[in-house]
Amino acid sequence: MRQITKNQVRKWTKVAGISIPASFSAWCPHCSEKVTFNTTNHTHDPKRACVSASCNCPSCSHHVSIWSLGAHGPDSAEVYIHPNTGEPHSPKEISSIIPEPLYRSYISTIDAYNSGNYVATAVCCRRTLEGLFQGLLPEGERVHNLARAISQVADTVNLSEPIGNFANVLRQGGNLGAHFDNEKEPDEEMALQMLTLLENLIDFLHVLPQEISSLEQLLDHEA
Numbered sequence: 001m002r003q004i005t006k007n008q009v010r011k012w013t014k015v016a017g018i019s020i021p022a023s024f025s026a027w028c029p030h031c032s033e034k035v036t037f038n039t040t041n042h043t044h045d046p047k048r049a050c051v052s053a054s055c056n057c058p059s060c061s062h063h064v065s066i067w068s069l070g071a072h073g074p075d076s077a078e079v080y081i082h083p084n085t086g087e088p089h090s091p092k093e094i095s096s097i098i099p100e101p102l103y104r105s106y107i108s109t110i111d112a113y114n115s116g117n118y119v120a121t122a123v124c125c126r127r128t129l130e131g132l133f134q135g136l137l138p139e140g141e142r143v144h145n146l147a148r149a150i151s152q153v154a155d156t157v158n159l160s161e162p163i164g165n166f167a168n169v170l171r172q173g174g175n176l177g178a179h180f181d182n183e184k185e186p187d188e189e190m191a192l193q194m195l196t197l198l199e200n201l202i203d204f205l206h207v208l209p210q211e212i213s214s215l216e217q218l219l220d221h222e223a
C-alpha cells in the first residue's frame with residue numbers, strides 16, 4: 001500500500017461526505033506505464049470513515065484498489081493505493097557537478113531503467129561508469145578496459161584526499177570547525193551544508209563498500 005499525493009489527483013468526487021479521487025495519475029503497478037486511473041464501485045465503510053474504490057489500468061486492464069480517508073475535504077484527505085505503484089527512479093541532482101556528457105549518459109541509464117529495459121540499463125551503466133573513471137584519469141593514461149580503468153584510478157588518484165582536507169578544515173578551527181563544536185549557532189544554509197556533508201560521508205564510508213559487496217554476492221549467485 002502506498003500513499004498517493006494530492007498533485008497526482010486529477011479530479012475529486014465525494015461519497016457519503018468523504019472526498020475520494022474520481023481520477024488520478026500514477027505509474028501502474030502491473031505494467032509500469034504512467035496512466036490516469038478512473039475510480040468506480042465506490043464503497044463507504046462508516047466504521048473506518050473511509051471510502052474504497054476500484055480502478056482498471058487503461059493500458060493493461062489490471063485491477064488496482066484505492067482507499068480514501070477524506071472526511072474533511074480534499075486538502076486533508078489521505079489516499080492509499082494497492083498494490084504499490086512502480087514509482088520511477090529519479091535522478092540525483094548532480095548536473096552541475098559532473099561533466100555534461102557524463103550527466104547525459106547517467107540520465108539515459110535512468111530512462112532505460114524506468115522504461116523496464118534492463119539490458120539497456122546494464123549497457124548504459126557500464127558506459128557511464130567508463131566515462132566516470134576515464135574522467136578521473138589524465139588524458140594520456142586512459143585505458144578502454146573498465147576494470148583496468150578502475151584499478152588505475154585506485155592506484156593513481158588519491159581517493160581519500162577529500163577526507164584529509166576535511167580533517168584539515170576541522171583542525172584549523174575555522175568557521176566550519178566552530179560550527180561542528182556546537183559553539184556557533186548555524187543558520188539554515190550552514191545546517192543544510194553540514195547535513196549534506198554528513199550524508200555524503202556516510203555514503204562514501206559505509207554505503208558504497210556495502211553496495212560493492214552486495215553486487216559481488218549477487219553476481220556470484222548468478223554465476
Ligand SMILES: [Zn+2]
Nearest residue numbers: 028031057060
Ligand atoms: Zn497497467
